[in-house]
Amino acid sequence: MAKVAVVMAVYNGERWLAEAIESVLVQTFADFELLIHDDGSTDNSLKILRDYAATDARITVTTGTNEGLAATLNRLIGTARAPFLARMDADDICLPDRFAKQVAYLDENPDCAVLGACETTIDAAGRRIAKIRVPLTHEEIDANNLRGVTSITHPTVMMRRDTVLRCGYDPTYPTSQDLDLWLRMAEIGRLANLPDIVLEFRIHGGSISGSKQDLQRQMCRRACEAAWARRGLTGMTFDYSDWRMADTPESRRAFHLRYGWQAWNHGYRDTWRHYALRSVADAPLSVEAWKLLIAGAIKRPRRKGA
Known part of the structure; x- marks a missing residue:
């Protein structure tokens, strides 16, 4: 049984998919399985995935209709057997020592349920834009998350599978599934970020629209308000601020x-x-x-x- 299960959901991701997969395959920590679900892509993604699966036994590819990110991730997590789960997106790039650093931290800190890290943002062409530093401690991360300032970047995460299974992604969230999960997992485990940069996070316009940004805000607030209610918190402020490039x-x-x-x-x-x-x-x-x-x-x- 592998130590890490890497879960990746793909929908029409052919442009950067090979680069993302290659960055996983060259990890210095090689004891992993790569579980990829193609969520009904209409481009060349599935062929790319099957070509890689044919050459590396660590890769398992499944397919289905477009059921959304949360449902797809739950499906992948349900099939994983490794104790640690690493998230990866089809347009990002892992640095070679990402898994080694995160596995070492989780082994040394058994109370940590969710471990993120810092990242470098890149554009569509791979040009580096900025180094993004994030808070490191559970207290700082959770305090930010509670006010809508997501302080764990989803594709940098490595999590304990047993803790994730107690919560799961909520498929009723079309977006902000990660924030909702971090808030619920913080109630049963510890959150942390490594100070190291482990990922190049790609920023691109794609088909992001103004209406989707509005939905992002709504779902973020919903996740926060649900956490406030669960924890009996009053007088909380919502400080969400996120700007994404739309296709205009x-x-x-x-x-x-x-x-x-x-x-x-x-x-x-x-x-x-x-x-x-x-x-x-x-x-x-x-x-x-x-x-x-x-x-x-x-x-x-x-x-x-x-």
């Missing part, structure tokens, strides 16, 4: 500015240059676009990236 010209312009500044602040000069030039090209009369280009050219960033 206005959103793309805002994306270029936002991540141009982040890349500059984190020392990723090539990424800054790309987005600064894109911002000026998008809106030649924009003061903010020219400010990004000029300030980035004449000032030193506040921190440096690797």
Whole structure:
């Protein structure tokens, strides 16, 4: 029996799927099984998955209709036998020592039920944008989660299977399933984040719409209010704030500015240059676009990236 079961749900993920799978297969900790469910993809995802499964016995591929992320993850977790579960998405990249670091921590900290970590954000082309640091202790993480500031990034997570089975993902959440799960698991176990960066988290527009962002906020609030009620908490504040690029010209312009500044602040000069030039090209009369280009050219960033 493998020590880690990696669970991945795929829906029309062909663009980055091979890169994501390769990043799992080259882990320095090799005692894992990779369980992938294709959730009714209409692109080339299933062929890619079957090709990999034919060459590596650790990979198991299942298929089904599009039943949603929570139901798919519950299905995969139900078939897993490993004591640890690692989440992975079809568009992200694991760093090679991710599993080794997380397994070591969980072995040394038996009270920890959910372990996340820090990440580097990347864009659709793989350009690095920023290093994202997250709170490390249970108390900090849970306090943030309770006010809607999700402080464990879903695809960085490794969890104890026995604890997850006591809770499970709630399929009535079309989004924010992770926050709801973290809040419930925090009531029966400890949460933690590693200070190490273990994942490159890809940010891209895709088909994210304004209505879906509204739904994200609604489901996030629902998860928080349910936790407040379970724990008998009153006077809580909801501080949710999440901005995602939608497939509109206005959103793309805002994306270029936002991540141009982040890349500059984190020392990723090539990424800054790309987005600064894109911002000026998008809106030649924009003061903010020219400010990004000029300030980035004449000032030193506040921190440096690797």
